Amino acid sequence: MYVMGVIQSRRLGKSLGLDIIGSDGIKRCNFNCVYCEVGNGKYETVRGVYANFDEAMSELRKAYSSDIDVITFSGNGEPTLSLDLGNYIDSIKEFTDTPVCVITNSSLLSDSAVTDSLMKADIVMPSIDSCLKKTFQKVDRPREIDLDTVKQAIV
Numbered sequence: 001m002y003v004m005g006v007i008q009s010r011r012l013g014k015s016l017g018l019d020i021i022g023s024d025g026i027k028r029c030n031f032n033c034v035y036c037e038v039g040n041g042k043y044e045t046v047r048g049v050y051a052n053f054d055e056a057m058s059e060l061r062k063a064y065s066s067d068i069d070v071i072t073f074s075g076n077g078e079p080t081l082s083l084d085l086g087n088y089i090d091s092i093k094e095f096t097d098t099p100v101c102v103i104t105n106s107s108l109l110s111d112s113a114v115t116d117s118l119m120k121a122d123i124v125m126p127s128i129d130s131c132l133k134k135t136f137q138k139v140d141r142p143r144e145i146d147l148d149t150v151k152q153a154i155v
Contacts, residue, residue, distance in 0.1 A: 013069030022076025086117030109153030
């Protein structure tokens, strides 16, 4: 299952979620944040293809309605791990003018391929839990992520 919602988001309104990372029920993320509501999962540090593009887009088209305020990439992991992120955004924009949002932990913003994909989105919601290395390590428990690189990429 790729589509989540419609949920009422306090920041975004009516949000239809698309999970292109963990739709098989496996959390894939390069962080293992202590507060994650998805729980423990599989550390993933390599961008890849984690969803069936045609199935995900078919499910999204069936669930979509014109009263949706935003289509949001989130779910069971970090959406920028998907090599297909830009293709999903392009495909969504072919059938609707509804804004597309990507919620990201900011870990891959230094990758130009990721930022190229994110430039296609209408809204990008980057996050960073701490600018202090000790706290960042303790809270986000990243693997192969350098805090200074993340901070610079956000800037």
